[in-house]
Amino acid sequence: MATRNAFYAQSGGVTAVINASACGVIETARKRRKYIGRLYAGRNGILGALTEDLIDTSREPAAAIRALRYTPSGAFGSCRYKLKSFEQNPREYERLIEVFRAHDIGYFFYNGGGDSADTCLKVSRISGRMGYPIIAVHVPKTVDNDLPITDNCPGFGSVAKYVAVSTREASFDVASMAKTSTKVFVLEVMGRHAGWIAAAGGLASSKGMEIPIVILFPEIAFEKDRFLARVDELVKKHGYCSVVVSEGVKGPDGKFLSDQGLRDAFGHAQLGGVAPVVAGMLKQGLDLKYHWGVADYLQRAARHIASKTDVEQSYAVGKAAVELAVSGRNSVMPTVVRKSNRPYKWGVGVAPLDKVANVEKTMPRDFISGDGFGITAKCRAYLEPLIEGEDYPPYRGGLPAYVRLRNAPVRKKLGAFSL
Amino acid sequence: MATRNAFYAQSGGVTAVINASACGVIETARKRRKYIGRLYAGRNGILGALTEDLIDTSREPAAAIRALRYTPSGAFGSCRYKLKSFEQNPREYERLIEVFRAHDIGYFFYNGGGDSADTCLKVSRISGRMGYPIIAVHVPKTVDNDLPITDNCPGFGSVAKYVAVSTREASFDVASMAKTSTKVFVLEVMGRHAGWIAAAGGLASSKGMEIPIVILFPEIAFEKDRFLARVDELVKKHGYCSVVVSEGVKGPDGKFLSDQGLRDAFGHAQLGGVAPVVAGMLKQGLDLKYHWGVADYLQRAARHIASKTDVEQSYAVGKAAVELAVSGRNSVMPTVVRKSNRPYKWGVGVAPLDKVANVEKTMPRDFISGDGFGITAKCRAYLEPLIEGEDYPPYRGGLPAYVRLRNAPVRKKLGAFSL
Numbered sequence: 001m002a003t004r005n006a007f008y009a010q011s012g013g014v015t016a017v018i019n020a021s022a023c024g025v026i027e028t029a030r031k032r033r034k035y036i037g038r039l040y041a042g043r044n045g046i047l048g049a050l051t052e053d054l055i056d057t058s059r060e061p062a063a064a065i066r067a068l069r070y071t072p073s074g075a076f077g078s079c080r081y082k083l084k085s086f087e088q089n090p091r092e093y094e095r096l097i098e099v100f101r102a103h104d105i106g107y108f109f110y111n112g113g114g115d116s117a118d119t120c121l122k123v124s125r126i127s128g129r130m131g132y133p134i135i136a137v138h139v140p141k142t143v144d145n146d147l148p149i150t151d152n153c154p155g156f157g158s159v160a161k162y163v164a165v166s167t168r169e170a171s172f173d174v175a176s177m178a179k180t181s182t183k184v185f186v187l188e189v190m191g192r193h194a195g196w197i198a199a200a201g202g203l204a205s206s207k208g209m210e211i212p213i214v215i216l217f218p219e220i221a222f223e224k225d226r227f228l229a230r231v232d233e234l235v236k237k238h239g240y241c242s243v244v245v246s247e248g249v250k251g252p253d254g255k256f257l258s259d260q261g262l263r264d265a266f267g268h269a270q271l272g273g274v275a276p277v278v279a280g281m282l283k284q285g286l287d288l289k290y291h292w293g294v295a296d297y298l299q300r301a302a303r304h305i306a307s308k309t310d311v312e313q314s315y316a317v318g319k320a321a322v323e324l325a326v327s328g329r330n331s332v333m334p335t336v337v338r339k340s341n342r343p344y345k346w347g348v349g350v351a352p353l354d355k356v357a358n359v360e361k362t363m364p365r366d367f368i369s370g371d372g373f374g375i376t377a378k379c380r381a382y383l384e385p386l387i388e389g390e391d392y393p394p395y396r397g398g399l400p401a402y403v404r405l406r407n408a409p410v411r412k413k414l415g416a417f418s419l
Numbered sequence: 420m421a422t423r424n425a426f427y428a429q430s431g432g433v434t435a436v437i438n439a440s441a442c443g444v445i446e447t448a449r450k451r452r453k454y455i456g457r458l459y460a461g462r463n464g465i466l467g468a469l470t471e472d473l474i475d476t477s478r479e480p481a482a483a484i485r486a487l488r489y490t491p492s493g494a495f496g497s498c499r500y501k502l503k504s505f506e507q508n509p510r511e512y513e514r515l516i517e518v519f520r521a522h523d524i525g526y527f528f529y530n531g532g533g534d535s536a537d538t539c540l541k542v543s544r545i546s547g548r549m550g551y552p553i554i555a556v557h558v559p560k561t562v563d564n565d566l567p568i569t570d571n572c573p574g575f576g577s578v579a580k581y582v583a584v585s586t587r588e589a590s591f592d593v594a595s596m597a598k599t600s601t602k603v604f605v606l607e608v609m610g611r612h613a614g615w616i617a618a619a620g621g622l623a624s625s626k627g628m629e630i631p632i633v634i635l636f637p638e639i640a641f642e643k644d645r646f647l648a649r650v651d652e653l654v655k656k657h658g659y660c661s662v663v664v665s666e667g668v669k670g671p672d673g674k675f676l677s678d679q680g681l682r683d684a685f686g687h688a689q690l691g692g693v694a695p696v697v698a699g700m701l702k703q704g705l706d707l708k709y710h711w712g713v714a715d716y717l718q719r720a721a722r723h724i725a726s727k728t729d730v731e732q733s734y735a736v737g738k739a740a741v742e743l744a745v746s747g748r749n750s751v752m753p754t755v756v757r758k759s760n761r762p763y764k765w766g767v768g769v770a771p772l773d774k775v776a777n778v779e780k781t782m783p784r785d786f787i788s789g790d791g792f793g794i795t796a797k798c799r800a801y802l803e804p805l806i807e808g809e810d811y812p813p814y815r816g817g818l819p820a821y822v823r824l825r826n827a828p829v830r831k832k833l834g835a836f837s838l
Contacts, residue, residue, distance in 0.1 A: 014595045016588075044598040072588055074595035081599055164818055169435075169491055169720035172821060176433045176493035179463040180500055185716055206816065209823065273695065275713075293715035294694075297604055301588035305723055307817065387817035397625065398726065398806035399583055402591060404628065 003035060004106030006325075007049060008057075009042030010074040010141075011081075011112030011119065015155030016162075016303040017314040018141045019075050021111050023068040024318025025139065026057055030065075035326040036107060040410055045079035046110070046119055050092065051417055052099050054410035067403035069315060070393035072303035075405050083119045086129065095417050096123065097132045102413040107135050107325045111318075113142030113153070117333065118357040124331035137321040138333040138353055141314070143300045145196040148359040149351040150335035154317055155300070157310030157386035160200035162302040163189050163244070164387055166295065167204035171211045171242045174291070178240035184231060184282050185242045186292040188275035189299060192248040195219050195363050197299070201244030202375035203383055212241040213374070216278070218248035219363055220372035222257055227278075228285040230373055235288060245278050304400055308389025313346065320348045344385035422454060423525030425744075426468060427476075428461030429493035429560075430500075430531030430538065434574030435581075435722040436733040437560045438494050440530050442487040443737025444558065445476055449484075454745040455526060459829055464498035465529070465538055469511065470836055471518050473829035486822035488734060489812035491722035494824050502538045505548065514836050515542065516551045521832040526554050526744045530737075532561030532572070536752065537776040543750035556740040557752040557772055560733070562719045564615040567778040568770040569754035571805055573736055574719070576729030579619035580806035581721040582608050582663070585714065586623035590630045590661045593710070597659035603650060603701050604661045605711040607694035608718060611667040614638050614782050616718070620663030621794035622802055631660040632793070635697070637667035638782055639791040641676055646697075647704040649792055654707060664697050723819055727808025732765065739767045763804035 008025050010018055022041075029036045041055040042048025048055070055076055057065070068075055086093055099105070110120035117138045124136035140147050145156035167187060174185040191197045195217030205211035212234040216222060234241040249257045258274035275292040282288045313336050320334035331353040339345040367379035375383070393400040427444050429437055441460075448455045460474040461467025467474070474495055476484070487494055505512055518524070529539035536557045543555035559566050564575035586606060593604040610616045614636030624630035631653040635641060653660040668676045677693035694711040701707045732755050739753035750772040758764040786798035794802070812819040 010595070014592055047598065071591070073591035077598055078595045079599040080596075161817055165723055166717050166721070168818060168821070169722060170716040172490070172492035173433055173716045173720040176429070176497045177499075179466065179496055180498045187717075203818065206818065209818075209821075273713075276692065291715050292713070293717050294692075294711070294713045295717070296710050296712035297589040297592045298585050298606075298712050298714070298717075301592040302585070303588060304584050384816060389817065390811070390814055392809070392811070395809055397803060398580055398808065399587060399622065399625065399628075402587070402628075 003033070003037045005037045005104050006039045006107035006109065007042060007105045008039060008109040009045045009048055009111065010076055010078045011045040011110060011116035012078060013143065013300065014074040014078050015141055015143050015300050016072040016158040016306045017155055017310050018111055019068040019071045019073065020311050020314035021139050021141060021154060021318035022075060023065055024315040025109055025322055026065050028319045028322040032322060032326050040103060040105065041076040043407070044077035046081055046083065047079045049096055049099055050419060052412050052414050054103065055407045056410045059408040060405050064403050064405055069311065070303060070391070071402040072301045076407065082115050083122050086122070093126060093130065097126060097130060098414060100132060100134060103410065106133060109137055109139055109321050109325070111139040111141050113144065114147060114358060114360060117147070117353060121331060121353045121357040124353060127330060135325045135328065135330045137325045137329065138356065139317055139321045140333055140335070143190060143197065144194060146194050146360045146362070148356060148361045151338040151346070152336055152386055154310060154314035156196060157307035158302065159190070159197055159299050160383060161307040161387035162299045162305050163197055163200040163295070164203035165305055167201040167213065167242055167244055168211065170293070171204060171213070174240045174242060181289055182291050183235050183240050183288045184290045186275045186279045186290060187242065187244050188247055188273050188292070188294040189244060191218055191246040193218060193360065195246050198244050198246035199363065199367065199375050199379055200383060200387070203380065203387065212238045214241060214243045215374055216243065216245040216249045217363070217368055217372065218246045218250065219368065221252045222249050223252065224281060228281065230371070231282060232286055243278060245274050247274055249274055303393055306391050307387045308391040309386055311391045316348050324350060341381055341385065344388065422452070422456045424456045424523050425458045425526035425528065426461060426519070426524045427458060427528040428464045428467055428530065429495055429497045430464040430529060430535035431497060432562065432719065433493040433497050434560055434562050434719050435491040435577040435725045436574055436729050437530055438487040438490045438492065439730050439733035440558050440560060440573060440737035441494060442484055443734040444528055444741055445484050447738045447741040451741060451745050459522060459524065460495040462826070463496035465500055465502065466498045468515055468518055469838060471831050471833050473522065474826045475829045478827040479824050483822050483824055488730065489722060489810070490821040491720045495826065501534050502541050505541070512545060512549065516545060516549060517833060519551060519553060522829065525552060528556055528558055528740050528744070530558040530560050532563065533566060533777060533779060536566070536772060540750060540772045540776040543772060546749060554744045554747065554749045556744045556748070557775065558736055558740045559752055559754070562609060562616065563613055565613050565779045565781070567775060567780045570757040570765070571755055573729060573733035575615060576726035576732070576805035577721065578609070578616055578718050579802060580726040581718045581724050582616055582619040582714070583622035583806055584724055586620040586632065586661055586663055587630065589712070590623060590632070593659045593661060600708055601710050602654050602659050602707045603709045605694045605698045605709060606661065606663050607666055607692050607711070607713040608663060610637060610665040612637055612779065614665050617663050617665035618782065618786065618794050618798055619802060619806070622799065622806065631657045633660060633662045634793055635662065635664040635668045636782070636787055636791065637665045637669065638787065640671045641668050642671065643700060647700065649790070650701060651705055662697060664693050666693055668693055722812055725810050726806045727810040728805055730810045735767050743769060760800055760804065763807065
């Protein structure tokens with residue numbers, strides 16, 4: 001097998017550990033010189049390939065690549081862009097081959113979630129369909145934890161840890177204030193379709209450290225009266241409670257709870273979060289003093305409190321992707337395989353990409369308690385190992401010393417391409 | 420001097436490090452048995468004294484007290500309750516003396532901000548005014564950093580670190596997404612009257628790690644057009660930017676920007692945050708895709724990312740309070756004194772309480788850049804040492820192993836008291 005160059009890109013919403021996967025890909029590629037010549041990164045995901053906007057990662061010193069392991073976000077830029085089917089837009093595929101050929105790219109690594117797996121699958125079929133030899137391997141990443149086959153998704157464990165830690169800390173705060181002031185703290189977390197992230201809020205309460213928490217899942221239709229009754233019960237018993245609400249919670253009418261038709265004084269529609277909506281109900285329905293927060297990007301960027309397990313798995317799938325590729329495996333994705341819960345043991349497996357792309361794994365109903373407001377022991381057993389361990393970045397002047405790569409461009413060989 | 424008991428309580432909004440001050444008070448009191456017999460904590464601040472709801476801290480093992488150093492929030496419960504003047508409500512003072520006398524309390528330590536300093540000052544005057552001998556020392560604490568005389572306030576450094584770290588992390592995120600998606604991230608932070616906390620967002624950008632950030636201070640009247648022009652300029656130059664907005668930002672009319680007269684579909688008033696208001700302006704005025712977050716309690720409870728400097732100073736003022744008290748100093752507050760910036764050196768001083776109570780220190784105008792959207796070099800030199808150093812709590816099962824005290828009540832000797 002001749003030495004060929006490789007392409008790596010990051011896609012979709014970024015995470016605290018997607019760069020750890022990049023680190024795994026690049027460090028492993030550097031050890032496989034027999035197969036992989038240069039590793040080019042796409043600037044802003046697949047757009048980098050389409051527009052021939054390539055970054056020469058060989059220009060980055062080893063220390064900078066090592067620092068990717070503890071740097072959040074996408075070091076090469078990400079994108080939200082889905083390739084159309086070959087029939088709908090053959091021009092895009094022809095262009096990809098043109099760019100791959102110009103730069104002798106024989107390996108394609110795409111780091112993303114479900115939509116990105118679809119892009120990677122399409123690229124993997126170029127080989128058979130259009131006669132250009134390329135091996136495409138998907139590197140899994142998504143805070144949503146909704147990819148199938150893999151036990152969990154790199155990126156999720158760190159969000160889960162952030163939400164669990166933050167919920168515990170804010171609950172301590174509201175417990176202190178409850179006697180004369182705030183009695184409920186509402187935290188809004190990510191999760192449009194699946195409640196994995198909200199579920200992690202439940203970990204804040206553990207044996208010997210019980211905390212009254214109500215979780216609102218997108219999987220459970222929101223019923224205001226039942227919710228108010230539950231909060232009322234907990235506040236009467238404990239003096240306070242915390243609410244962790246998924247951004248994707250819907251009412252019985254199927255509409256997002258955050259979509260309350262808010263208007264400002266001029267009648268303009270305002271997009272609010274779901275946390276203030278829920279908090280408003282507590283005020284109106286129970287006359288409880290509340291505080292609310294919206295974690296938004298903070299939760300998925302919080303490398304400072306990343307899960308060590310998650311960092312290690314993110315690196316491992318990056319490394320495995322390169323090893324699969326150089327052994328000739330096309331159209332696959334490395335997965336995390338759980339071997340045991342206590343002690344937690346895991347390994348890396350492999351899944352065919354056509355079984356991954358466009359398939360969404362939702363939360364099993366038996367992970368959510370009967371009343372719909374909490375997590376079950378089964379869910380806890382699944383989640384706990386994923387937030388295990390701390391993996392602190394180095395600090396300089398009180399701030400994490402994250403790396404910014406120089407991202408030197410590869411000289412273009414082709415003409416421009418309009419998307 | 421005879422051995423007498425002491426009273427300690429926590430007041431106002433809690434912080435990530437108020438318990439570190441409690442730790443300093445209790446550990447030091449335990450070493451001063453010659454002066455201090457038992458140290459009683461008030462359950463929920465001064466309410467614990469008024470209702471004779473006392474906690475016997477001598478029942479807590481040394482390890483639990485040590486753990487307070489890394490546990491956020493108020494371990495004994497806090498309160499928002501201001502004593503009226505003696506003339507307005509002599510009954511309260513008579514009751515305090517009754518409780519103090521019943522439990523032989525000769526030392527009073529009150530841990531809080533400006534309002535609490537006023538309570539402590541009033542108690543310190545009981546001695547002269549009502550003939551009951553007591554020494555009252557205030558232990559400074561406030562995330563608002565608005566107490567006078569002290570160089571900075573214990574509690575502030577950790578919020579500042581949280582905001583700086585979070586702004587850096589979220590900025591990395593939005594920079595990755597900006598090409599095809601989100602271009603601006605808006606983070607709402609605390610600060611009703613003073614912009615100290617928002618200013619800390621400016622630390623996210625530093626030499627060699629420049630990040631485009633717009634800060635909105637409560638001290639600067641918000642002008643929409645100037646704000647939009649500034650964001651537009653930064654996004655055009657860098658492709659993205661972050662906005663850190665203080666909850667207390669007001670428009671030229673002096674009204675809170677968060678107070679937009681929001682109504683839901685039924686016409687009910689909704690209390691939103693200022694972050695969605697600002698984000699909405701970016702969408703309407705510049706058609707920029709945005710994300711927004713509201714840190715709320717997370718910022719002041721985030722012991723997991725506390726500033727080591729802040730933890731040490733919080734402990735030190737607790738310790739100093741006891742030492743001042745046993746040396747007979749009534750009606751004072753230990754302060755943090757800055758001795759040099761580089762290297763940062765500090766010590767503990769002392770301020771008379773009547774110069775502290777009800778005085779608010781605002782941000783000097785020369786800490787805010789000319790255009791009103793950033794911090795000056797002078798502000799940076801002031802802030803930087805305060806976020807220096809990490810002081811991680813121990814973890815168990817992926818979560819910080821914070822302590823919950825047993826908080827055993829002291830047997831009551833008096834009848835009930837209605838507030």
